[in-house]
Amino acid sequence: MINPSMVPTLDPNPLPAPYWVFKLLLLVTFFLHMLAMNFMMGGAFMALAARFGSKSSQYRNRIFIDVAKKIPTLLAATITLGIAPLLFVQVVYGQYFYTSTILIAWPWFFVLILLIAAYYGFYFAAYKGKRRPGAAGFVLLASLALVLFIGFIYSNNVTLMQVPSHWAAKYFANPSGWNLNLSEPTLIPRYLHFVTAAIAVGGILLVLLALARWKHDREYARHLFRFGGKAFMYATMAQFLVGMWFLVSLPRDLRMLFMGDNTLATVLFSAGLLGTVAAIFLMSDALRKDSIRVAAYGVTGLTAFIILTMVIMRDILRDAYLEPYFHPHQFPVHTQWSIFPLFLLLFLGGVVLWLVMLKRYGLFTSTKPTEL
């Protein structure tokens, strides 16, 4: 039952810059959010895999602590880089976004509480990992479970915002916000697609740590490299299955977007697939040849590229879902020239200052691995 009248009308205030500006900012910042999120969540997976799964008693706790120390900072990055897309998604998709959040209001609200709990848990593991590895392991596990749940709530929201035809039944059955979007067939494969990617990127995090320790502690670094490299490969292979599942769960007309119906989507999809295969081979080759640089720069770069294609495909998919309702040309636009350039200026200045801050801290020039 399609009832387009359920989509709220736009508010009277025009977009303060052309539509594409916001779309671009949304995609760029969301891409960064995904990078940080993948490192954070993947790092937590790796720390736990080392703590509870590693056969090497020598390195088990060392990897655990090494990685656990990074997670609070990575979570800070995830959140900080999440705020920008949260802002821009409301500018462009507010009518859909607010509605779906209201339908799942309580889980959405609990994100805050889960996030604070997870955050303090990660800090506990980072600070107490050395003295109390046992307790820290379990706390980290709990925190990982919480961030996994947060990601799941996000997927519920994002999938729900794309299907206005499902809203009314959900809302009137439970107006008090105790809903999720579990009946959505794409929800689980979509969500697992994100989690599997995070595990792979967790592997990359280990490879990067290995790179930083390569000169000073070759043996440990090599162990990290192996551990991370393999995790990356296995997770990425599994991703083929999960990704296929996601693809077949999509409604046929949307699936066909990636198989010819939409040129850009098809190109991105092919590039993403090829890139993935290439990344697996590259990593396996690097492991065999013990060439950390190929893994650290080559595979990381390739993976970032793949994530970028996924982010754009995800956007094309959303607009295809919303095709019956959402028409960007309908936005009235009144560019705020008195402030928009100031933002651009401050944004660029901010990036420069940010880089200077990292540089002066010694993050780019250190001969010794820097602890963050």
Next chain:
Amino acid sequence: MNYPIWDVAFGAGLLIALVAGLHVFVSHFAVGGGLFLVLTERKARRTNDTALLNWLKSHTKFFVLLTVVFGAVSGVGIWFTIGLISPTATSDLIHIFVWGWAIEWVFFFIEITAALLYLYGWDKLDPKLHEWYGWIYFIAAYASLVVINGIITFMLTPGSWIDVHKFWIGFFNPTYIPSTFFRTAICIALAGIYALITASVQKDLDLKARIVRWGALWTVPALITLPLFGWWYIRKIPAVLFASARGPMPTATHYAFLAWSLLVVTFVLTLWALLRPRHLHLAFALVIALVALGAMDSFEFVREDVRKPFVIENYLYDNSLYAASMPGDGGFTIDNLNTVGVLNAATWVQHRAVTPDNQVAVGREVFRVECQACHTADHYRGIHQLIEQRQWDPATVHAMLSGLSLMHNGIMPPFAGTDAERDALAAYVNSLQTITPNPATFTDGKLVFENNCSMCHQDRPDDMLFTGLDPNPKVAADSLKDLTSLFPLMPDLKLSEAQRTSLVRWINTQRPASQHAANQPAANRPGTAPEGGN
């Protein structure tokens, strides 16, 4: 009604109060505390005070763990909650101010990075560079306050933005500058108060005393300036709005009282701590912090309350109706709803017509979309309690729905909708009544006043109720038979003969002597103006 309403039995507004109330207390500390960190570091290095420096290290950890984690996430939390509870207002604000928020985000990004590097850099960086991170942190944090302050004050005093719709006009609105000063003082005061907390657990009593004195040096002067800035702030708020906090609106009035009195208590307690700085106990420091939290949140509540019935003053009502029609309003205005009806205009309602069978159900929906932004059925600002306390019978409830916009200094929007929808709303509200009110037995004039008149009239000699009533008790009592003919906007209440008589008798005992004289026909000689009033 354009968006679905999140139906929270205990009142969704309480969630905003909770999230925002805790957030402001940490975020203002995040600003003032940043300045405190660098200046204290400098002081400790200049005086070679290693003990102070060591304390400052642990204080930094406390600072970062509190502000970067709780402060940042609760800030996101405000976004989450306002989007859930006031999606229309949020959407408006986003489209008006997104570049402000985007700029704030840039500062926030710098702020978080600098905070972490400052924390991790304690043992790694040379002092100069370390302080450099501290300064960047503080400047970025302060800049984010300066930006966000423009949007917050806009909601209370949009000023001429309403006519011109220009970013900077809305941003530098009438309360912008006083609010900046006011909040800056809060930041400084909180920096000292939080320092007392970590100081209180120090074993080295001399160190403890030094920190307490140093902290108080931040808090005490800042607290002294607050009344000054507060007074300035209030003067920039249109007097008719702030009048709500001077009696007519119960919540605003209580919080205004609390804000001032808790401010004084904070001041006294801080001085007390200063008297015996070596003996400051953690519990005492926490009490100071809690009282300060109470003072600060009371101020925020007053600020939010006095702009009622609007979320954005003179632009958007709390229930998401626009104050005036304009292109793109989607038909969500009082006028349009009065014409086409709520059920027709609203998107998120299930019923599209009133029938004799669905009256209460429709009323429930009308209540949800029009009233629930501020009221609940029987919890926070519960209608059930309000009507029961005033012993309103169904006819009274029905009549009162016409006078909503007059009540409590005009803090409610008028009812908007058709007569049938108003009947349905009355039917629903009456269904919440669990007692059998029998107002006819109330013949105590004061009670009659409180239950029926006090929502709009005040017990003050300059109120219309006193100045406008005929001095002759019999004539006065008769005139109250038909209230709408006295003043067309008054609800058409039907008081019994006994009630009217006792009400008039009570009113006459409340009048000041001057008014009695002024109201005597003989006193109305030319040249002797009636003195009533204040």
